[in-house]
């Protein structure tokens with residue numbers, strides 16, 4: 001990681017000339033969610049893990065109000081006046097969105113030169129954007145001595161993405177990129193922000209992420225549609241039980257009592273959410289008692305629900321999950337992230353990751369399209 005930092009600092013100098021040495025330099029990981037999918041915007045609990053890949057940001061101060069931005073991965077330089085609040089497209093939107101979010105929260109941010117790099121696949125459901133935003137928050141925090149806590153950095157990343165990049169997403173990704181630690185699972189409660197780190201014993205369990213290489217069009221519109229369907233379910237429930245504030249507060253009985261006030265589709269979406277929330281609590285217990293077989297079963301149940309009730313899977317992901325789950329040494333697998341493409345997460349016995357990789361390469365027809373990235 002030090003090598004990546006050094007490389008980025010040199011790139012900053014080559015992009016914008018010699019100046020003060022970089023005084024803010026930060027990394028933030030991507031994340032893979034073990035369980036708790038499409039529950040964060042319903043105030044449910046989630047259980048992500050930090051990856052060892054992520055985003056790097058290097059910054060140095062300027063005396064004026066300009067921000068000059070460069071990316072090691074994209075051949076594009078951007079130079080903007082912070083007071084004009086310009087919004088460039090692509091990766092450069094993220095650091096500038098972060099500046100605005102920090103200013104909204106009352107922090108004084110001056111001009112800077114900034115360089116970014118990253119080693120996460122983009123659009124694969126591993127939070128490349130939240131990772132970039134959290135890395136920007138960390139680097140700007142160092143540079144301007146803002147004194148932000150990790151949760152505040154995540155909140156700024158959430159505000160930046162939803163308000164200024166204009167992407168509808170939940171709080172899970174920025175919190176995971178900010179709070180999660182390597183080799184520990186983060187149990188994060190999206191209702192009240194409470195969290196705990198749960199041990200993942202590397203002697204007994206490995207987390208494997210397989211990138212299916214598929215990136216679906218229209219993810220944003222399908223995602224927004226699901227958010228809307230969950231809201232419809234909540235409204236139907238609230239018509240009979242006004243005290244209920246989110247699907248987090250709904251059990252199966254309450255959902256069934258409002259059954260006649262919602263369509264079959266809306267009911268199916270809500271049922272996924274209600275049951276997925278239960279699965280997260282079960283998974284937490286199973287992890288604590290090191291019952292990895294049970295953890296794997298819960299992954300399988302989560303995938304079936306995401307595919308059947310929530311309709312967020314694809315034929316390719318269903319096939320990949322079914323075959324991976326049937327391999328020896330695999331406790332369970334499921335799609336991870338928003339869905340409609342992206343990655344599969346599997347829990348395997350130690351050594352299973354190597355067996356899984358060679359099976360993908362040699363035996364799964366077309367399996368060499370897939371990349372194991374963790």
Ligand code: GLA
Pocket residue numbers: 036037038039040041125168169170171172173337338339
């Ligand atoms: C995307 C969003 C998250 C979450 C997941 C589904 O990754 O950014 O907030 O809603 O989908 O669990």
